Amino acid sequence: MAGPRPWWASLLATHGLATLLILYLFGLVPGVPSPLMRFFREHEALANVLTEHTQATADLLRTNRLICRGVWQAAPVIQRECDR
Secondary structure (H helix, E strand, C coil): CCCCCCHHHHHHHHHCHHHHHHHHHCCCCCCCCCHHHHHHHHHHHHHHHHHHHHHHHHHHHHHHHHHHHHHCCCCHHHHHHHHC
C-alpha cells in the first residue's frame, strides 16, 4: 500500500488543475514564490526607473534652454528659438 498523497495531489484530485494554478499564481503554495507578486515588484521597479529618467530628461532640457538663452542674450530673435 502506498503512503498518503501529498497535499497538492489531494487538491488536484478534488478541485482540479485550475485551483492549483490559481493558488500558485497568488503565492499560496507553501515553499513556492508567487510569479504574480514577482511581476508586480518588477513592474513597480521599472515604473520608478522610468519616472526618474523622465525627470532627468526634463531637467536636462530645462538646463539646455537656459544655456541657449544665455548664449543669445544679445539677439532676442534667435533667443526665442531656444524655447522650441
